[in-house]
Amino acid sequence: MSAMKFFRRSRGHSRMRLLFTFLLAVLPLLARADDEHVKVTLLCESSALVPGQAAWLGIQLQHEPHWHTYWINPGDSGLATKLAWQLPAGFHADEIDWPTPTRITLGDLQNFGYEGDVLLPVPLHVPADATPGTMAHVAAEVKYLVCREECIPGKASVALDLPVRATAAPCPQQPLFAAARAAQARVVRWPGAAHIRGDRLDVELHAADLPAISDAFVVQRKLVDYAPPRITHDGVECRLSFAKSDYFSAAPAQIDLVLRARANAWRASVPVSSP
Amino acid sequence: MKHFLFALFALAFAAPALAKVAVGEAAPDFTLTDSNGKSHSLSQYKGKVVVLEWNNPKCPFVGKHYGGGNMQKQQADASAAGVVWLTINSSAAGKQGDVSAAEANAYIAKVDGKQTAYLLDTSGKVGHLYGAKTTPHMFVIDKAGVLRYMGGIDSIKSTDKEDLAKATQYVPQALAELAAGKPVSVPTAEPYGCSVEYAAK
Numbered sequence: 001m002s003a004m005k006f007f008r009r010s011r012g013h014s015r016m017r018l019l020f021t022f023l024l025a026v027l028p029l030l031a032r033a034d035d036e037h038v039k040v041t042l043l044c045e046s047s048a049l050v051p052g053q054a055a056w057l058g059i060q061l062q063h064e065p066h067w068h069t070y071w072i073n074p075g076d077s078g079l080a081t082k083l084a085w086q087l088p089a090g091f092h093a094d095e096i097d098w099p100t101p102t103r104i105t106l107g108d109l110q111n112f113g114y115e116g117d118v119l120l121p122v123p124l125h126v127p128a129d130a131t132p133g134t135m136a137h138v139a140a141e142v143k144y145l146v147c148r149e150e151c152i153p154g155k156a157s158v159a160l161d162l163p164v165r166a167t168a169a170p171c172p173q174q175p176l177f178a179a180a181r182a183a184q185a186r187v188v189r190w191p192g193a194a195h196i197r198g199d200r201l202d203v204e205l206h207a208a209d210l211p212a213i214s215d216a217f218v219v220q221r222k223l224v225d226y227a228p229p230r231i232t233h234d235g236v237e238c239r240l241s242f243a244k245s246d247y248f249s250a251a252p253a254q255i256d257l258v259l260r261a262r263a264n265a266w267r268a269s270v271p272v273s274s275p
Numbered sequence: 276m277k278h279f280l281f282a283l284f285a286l287a288f289a290a291p292a293l294a295k296v297a298v299g300e301a302a303p304d305f306t307l308t309d310s311n312g313k314s315h316s317l318s319q320y321k322g323k324v325v326v327l328e329w330n331n332p333k334c335p336f337v338g339k340h341y342g343g344g345n346m347q348k349q350q351a352d353a354s355a356a357g358v359v360w361l362t363i364n365s366s367a368a369g370k371q372g373d374v375s376a377a378e379a380n381a382y383i384a385k386v387d388g389k390q391t392a393y394l395l396d397t398s399g400k401v402g403h404l405y406g407a408k409t410t411p412h413m414f415v416i417d418k419a420g421v422l423r424y425m426g427g428i429d430s431i432k433s434t435d436k437e438d439l440a441k442a443t444q445y446v447p448q449a450l451a452e453l454a455a456g457k458p459v460s461v462p463t464a465e466p467y468g469c470s471v472e473y474a475a476k
Binding site: 076077078079106107108109111143145147149150151152153221222246247249 | 292293295297333334335336370371403406408409425426432433434463464465467468469470471472473474475
């Protein structure tokens with residue numbers, strides 16, 4: 001019998017009790033902050049935290065159509081989503097494992113961000129001496145900029161209470177984490193280097209079976225102009241030629257890139273070669 | 276029909292890409308009308324230091340600097356020192372932040388703006404000329420008409436007024452260094468803000 005049918009068949013008081021029980025059951029698993037144009041929720045992959053292990057948490061962003069938030073490097077404008085965690089003593093959260101962004105072009109301006117539904121996974125390190133049977137209150141302040149044409153800054157406070165246990169069962173939203181993991185750009189170690197040549201920054205990659213890369217995003221700011229690079233490819237070597245940023249000051253030791261080819265993406269790092 | 280197609284073709288190629296200006300080079304000249312109907316050219320201000328401030332009244336980053344009094348203070352201090360401060364609005368017609376002359380004056384009155392003039396660049400021509408990407412986006416031009424600073428308004432990219440006190444304000448810093456005959460210590464900094472609302476291509 002469907003949930004709705006069951007609910008409709010219940011009577012007055014028992015229906016209220018049902019609703020109340022449902023909410024009580026569901027509330028601990030949801031830590032949601034509704035805000036304009038994007039819904040921000042803190043999700044768990046595991047229903048408990050195991051001492052000495054990392055547990056994945058996720059900031060789920062559900063954007064209204066045509067609205068977007070930003071990647072770690074937002075591009076010409078915008079602001080990356082930022083997290084500030086409040087964790088019990090001994091716990092610490094790593095950086096967001098940023099999913100591959102979408103290029104958002106508005107005339108001559110380039111941005112990198114997310115539309116629709118996206119999960120920003122974060123590994124939470126549980127101390128080895130965490131006491132099984134205790135509850136951990138895990139909270140985050142999520143600061144974001146959500147834009148369509150205009151931009152609206154937002155702040156969401158989200159929290160979860162999770163028990164510390166020797167073992168953990170999956171949370172209901174575990175499939176979202178599995179999907180994010182499967183979709184994540186694979187880290188590759190293709191040999192290559194970046195060279196600064198005049199007002200351009202060229203990245204050369206070598207691999208026996210290089211895919212046909214169609215776009216690339218640089219993580220570091222103040223390096224390249226954000227227009228798509230000129231890409232030349234001969235099956236073994238791929239050259240991505242970017243215009244240098246107007247705000248280029250010094251080359252870093254290494255450049256981190258996200259490379260796209262149709263539906264696939266890879267993450268690569270290349271050293272910057274001195275001329 | 277031929278004329279129409281030709282016009283369409285010409286239009287497709289008419290819109291310029293964002294130009295590149297560079298610190299140390301002559302700042303490109305332009306002429307715009309302000310919110311009081313008066314015309315201003317950059318060249319008429321040779322002999323004075325000029326600040327260009329890209330503005331969109333509806334942008335929360337602009338709101339941070341005006342709401343916190345930061346922009347107005349910088350404008351007032353600059354004006355007191357003989358600097359010409361030109362606020363420029365490059366929002367296209369119908370886009371967010373697009374204002375009529377009357378609306379611009381109402382905005383200036385509301386925020387108690389202390390700029391020399393509020394220039395209307397609805398066609399986006401001057402925004403493209405300077406490569407203005409964000410609001411705010413700042414440029415400082417010296418008395419000889421050379422660009423000496425371009426980029427962000429300060430060092431903390433956020434919409435939070437609380438960050439104003441902690442950030443390095445690049446325009447007053449550059450103005451003070453120019454006045455003292457020193458090199459500008461931070462000639463460029465990444466601009467941050469909302470995208471300038473140019474017409475869609």
